[in-house]
Amino acid sequence: MQPSVDAIEAERFRQFIMGVTDYAIYMLSPQGVVITWNAGAQRFKGYHPDEIIGQHFSIFYTDEDRANVRPAKALAVARASGKFEDEGWRVRKDGSRFWANVVIDPIVNPEGELLGFAKVTRDITERRVAAEQLERAREQLFQSQKLEALGKLTGGIAHDFNNLLSVIMNGLELLRMARDPAIVSRSIDTMSRAAQRGAALTQQLLAFARQQPLLLAPHDAAQVIRSFETVLHRALPDAMRLHLRLDDGLPPALLDPTQFESALLNLVVNARDAMDGCGDVHLGLSAVTLADGEVARLPAGRYVRIDVRDGGMGMTPDTMARAIEPFFTTKEVGKGTGLGLSQVYGLMQQCDGALTLASRVGEGSTVSLYFPALAASLPPA
Ligand SMILES: Nc1ncnc2c1ncn2[C@@H]1O[C@H](COP(=O)(O)OP(=O)(O)OP(=O)(O)O)[C@@H](O)[C@H]1O
Ligand SMILES: [Mg+2]
Missing domain, CATH: 1.20.5 (Single alpha-helices involved in coiled-coils or other helix-helix interfaces)
Structure with missing residues (x-):
């Protein structure tokens, strides 16, 4: 009798599967016994079909996994949910391990009776090793x-x-x-x-x-600045002047006064260092309404802005790009640690605010701090 077209197709398909070498593809009985074994399976796991057909597939698992009944659990999950997928260590015939990507599909007949499982395993050890190496390099x-x-x-x-x-x-x-x-x-x-x-x-x-925790609360920034004014003045030599221009009736800003003061001092000292011992430093305070992303990544809304402006030597684009890096300083050894701006920057991040720099060599610099503003009617938290 001639084989039917379907039977020929099925045989071709079987041969195709058996010849695949990049994937281990094999079938398990409903109990987990190996019943077919392709070339890829032989290549990855080292067993000849004669040695492995008839054995339980838990032989491919590590001792720990077997102790944790992972093989049986995998079949149960595949049976219950229609698919099981996992990555983990599997063991070759010679005892060596490889990192496997495993997929198990249940095979059921039209009546819903379980005929067995199709199992596809890929050896992705190389990918894992490469990923680990990358991770190690990054860590180093x-x-x-x-x-x-x-x-x-x-x-x-x-x-x-x-x-x-x-x-x-x-x-x-x-x-x-x-x-x-x-x-x-x-x-x-x-x-x-x-x-x-x-x-x-x-x-x-x-x-x-x-990295002291912040005590954020609504504050009148103008009041905080006024109460700290004398310290700021004292930071400047006699021949330098500090000018304050603080708008009235500003909404309260969400800030930590102590940290805010230390940020101001940092900025004023930077302004001082940028100038040749004489000249003016301007400190301005105002409220602004920003569109989404208009300043750094700030969401749209109302902000209280502090500008510290000096007429000092200014920054090159290179210096400006690195100014907020911890330990970046252009000052001579013993004059600066390079922590000032990075601290202020960190503070502004923690406040959900922003810090921006504007500067031109020879024309001076302006550092602006943006604090989220609260609706004036809100009671203090
Ligand atoms: N107002 C400014 N004008 C010109 N350059 C500035 C100004 N503010 C900061 N810079 C530049 O940015 C660098 C980093 O500033 P930052 O405040 O972080 O550190 P520093 O002032 O050098 O040291 P520290 O503040 O720790 O004593 C400065 O060395 C300087 O080159
Ligand atoms: Mg500084």
Whole structure:
């Protein structure tokens, strides 16, 4: 009798499956016993069809997986949900492991009776190894960047503290010998400035290391600035002036006053350093309504904006691009740690606000901080 067209097709298809070498494709009985075995299965798992047909497929699993009855669970899931898919370690005949992508489909007849399972396995060890290598490389890069940052930090800070300590030691030496009250008072001043700078530096480091949590609440920014004004004035030498232009009747802004003050001080000190010991620093406060994405990634809404503007040396585009990086500084060793702007930037992120820089070499810089504004009628939180 001639075989039917269907039977010929089925045989061709069977041969096609049996010849596939990139995938292990085989069938399991309803109980999980291997009943067919293609070339790919032989290639990946190392068993000849004679050795494996008739064995239970749990032989491909690791001991841990077998102890956790994962083979039986896989069949149960495939049976219940119509498909089982998984990635995991599987074991070759020689005991070596490979990382497999596994799909199990139940095969049922039209009456819904389970005939067995079709199982397709791919060896994706290479892909996994490549992904792991990439991950390791990334991790190493991250570590080395951290180390580099730490190196810069310790170097810069050791210098800073050395300078401050030598100022204090020289001052003490002077005090030991000086009889002139003018000299005594001047060296006490110098020493106390050095000690203050040391304390500020430690504060900055602590804040940086601890990433202090914020106490965000609605505040009148103008009032916070006014109460901090004297400190800001004191940060500037005599020949420099600080001008405040604070709009009245601004909506309350969501901020942490202490952190806000330290941000202002950072910006004013940067303005001071950008100028040659004389000139004006302008501090402006106003409310603005922004469209979505008009400033950085801020959503549309009302914001309270603080501008700190100086007529100093300005920044090159390169400097401006890196200014907020932690430890980026163009100041000489001992003059700057490069943490000021990065701290202010971090603060603005935490406040759901933004920091923007505008600058031209030789014409000065403006740093703007945007704090989310609250409707004026809201009671303080
Ligand atoms: N107002 C400004 N004018 C010109 N350059 C500025 C100004 N503000 C910041 N920069 C540049 O950005 C760099 C980084 O500033 P940042 O405040 O983070 O660190 P720093 O002032 O160098 O050190 P630190 O603030 O830690 O003492 C500065 O070294 C400077 O090159
Ligand atoms: Mg600074």
